[in-house]
Amino acid sequence: MPRIRTVKPEFWEDELLGVMPRDARLLFIATFNMADDEGILRWTPAYIKAQAFMYDDDLTLKDVDQLMRCLTDTGLVFPYVGGVARQQMAVVVNFRKHQRINRPQKGKLPPPSVGAWQVREMYARRDGWTCQLCGGEIPRRIVANDDHNLVVDHIRPVVAGGTDHPSNVRAAHQVCERSRRGAPEGEEFFPPAGLIGLEDSLNDSVNRSVNDSVNDSYAPSTSQPSMDTDSEFSSLNHSLMEGKGREGNREGKGTPPTPRQSSGSPTVAQTGERAIEDRMTDAFLERYRAGNAYSQRQVRKVIADTLANGTDSGELWKALERLGSLSKPVSAGTLQFAFSEIRQAQNASNVIALPGQQLTGTDTTVAGWGAVADSFDSFDTEDTA
Template sequence: MPRIRTVKPEFWEDEVVGLLPRDARLLFISTFNMADDEGLLRWTPAYIKASAFMYDDDLTLKHVEALMDTLADAGLLFPYIGGVARQQMAVVVNFRKHQKINRPQKSKLPPPSLGNYRVREMYARRDGWTCQLCGLPIPRLLVVNDSHNLSIDHIRPQSAGGTDHPSNLRAAHQACYQSRRNTPDGEEFAPPPGLAGLDDSVNDALTRSMNGHGDTLNDSLNRSLNDSVNEFHAPHNPEATTSTQSDIPSLNHSLPERKGREGNREGKGTPPTPRQSSDSPAVVQTGERAIEDRMTDAFLERYRSGNAYTQRQVRKVIADALTNGTNPDELWKALERLGSLSKPITANTLQFAFSELRQAQQASNVIALPNGQQLTGTDAKVAGWMAIAEQLRQEGDLA
């Protein structure tokens, strides 16, 4: 049943949300009402149409489905298949950062299965890839030292009635998870010795991601995933069954830096720091991984910190641009332009970046009339340009 929810003023200022189509923004707000106190809701076009757009005859089920995909692509919702009945469900990713629940009621909907690594990764992204027990970073790729890899901790242990619902879960290192389980009740948690060398593991994962070798330790895991997320998309998008880990929607959208009492107090978030663009060349295809994957990793490594960039959205924009025949070097310069300004990566903002780059290039190609002449009249201007043409021709002959 629908519930009373709130919409914070920062919602309208967020650039990620602001670039969504208006109907998608309306649908996102409506999910607050449709979701239960855990942020779970049914996620079928027919249900969404009947709940959010019941009087809008101009919106067909196909239109509603496209709006749902837009929210999933932006990382605002995470679709999954849940329960014995295999219902099509979704999680409002940062629901508890959007809503303060005074008297939360138990969810009657099945949560996403923690047996799926993509679900565990979803919670890690929601928590900023930071261990919620020790406060240290979690490697974003699997590392050799398993104590440093991602685990999901139950705030209220399952033995005490805790569930797998989002509000009871938090990202943690394997070592911290095991240490907390072995800590007697009443004793304060202390970071375990197994965290030794964590900086090396984090740097190793970062380096492998940049160099395109991140799949080495993850291939066997990816092949064995019971990918319920892809199953959800399969009826509508057959190609989704071949998606990789890079296609997973990120969970760091929806104003996670500015909202909620769990993190910074409302309105006190630190704004993204503008980056300086470098002259580094575009990422090129090496045969190891697709160029869109390598370019996505390189961009996120340079510009993700402090911004709400998501791997899936950035990769989609890059892949679409390359499919349309965009030169990789020009594309990389446009991405650097947007990243240096902390702008969202969308098809629209990419076109603005291309426009700025081309205008700058045209300006740099302007040739002044000889001797700073201020020529007036058609004949005088033609004479001036003919002199420049002759000068260029002579320089070409000398070369």
């Protein structure tokens, strides 16, 4: 591992990493050194054990496999089988965001093939589901006969020697990618006229989302939680460890983010309706973003995670309103405190008020229960008489 890498101070404040085991966090830092300048590394328990935990005799290959799954389940690392030799590889998804590479070297390890829809979706998540050509939003689900669906654009075209390595690919609309592909090399890119329809539909969807949130205050939804793409590749990683690796569409757990459907699965009609996590995110940011440093991506992830855990959408919206009114950050931890306050307020009407409220602290409790005991004694005296 001869490469010099850096760890940003924000790494230690990341809430997603904070809930992981310490060894998993250490492994994630180790991937920076094990990966080449494209963020690609070998991904087998034996290799990881030899490189990152060579002196840790208390960690078995099975333990290392579990740590590797922590990184793949959370989407920090994307496992795949690549190359002619069908090697077990992985790519650190946001490698170029973590590392500033000086004089990058050409990658020697095989990149994931962009022909697989899981790989295209991974790059879309890396780029925030935003077209890197026009800056517009990319639909998370395939829309029938729509040119705004996701496609991977090669910065340097394949015909000119470009590769599928992560630094050479980016998420884009199909219509934008076609427009750029047909333009002379080096010419400035101008968004095609076909994007106008997408912008109008997105604006209408956002307006409906905000109005619905105000009128309905997000009544409980009957929609089923979405399938987690990261969990799909958790199962792929498990199969890789058993030597059964194969790329394909495998069902995962019901946790966000909301994935797109594979190219081989039925497409959905374009109705203009967006997922509830998207509508709640839009409504929350519309109301509380001014004056606060809320990140749309972070807020949506927390909302989607919470809904996937079976939380009632109405109760979640009340908790979000609580955080927004106090300008608190939106995270799994702050939501727990908001839920706790809301439930305490709801249960307040079920609490018996004890006598002696003029006292404070422990004296109030003692005096109150003493008065209750005296009332029981008076009942006994009346019965005896």
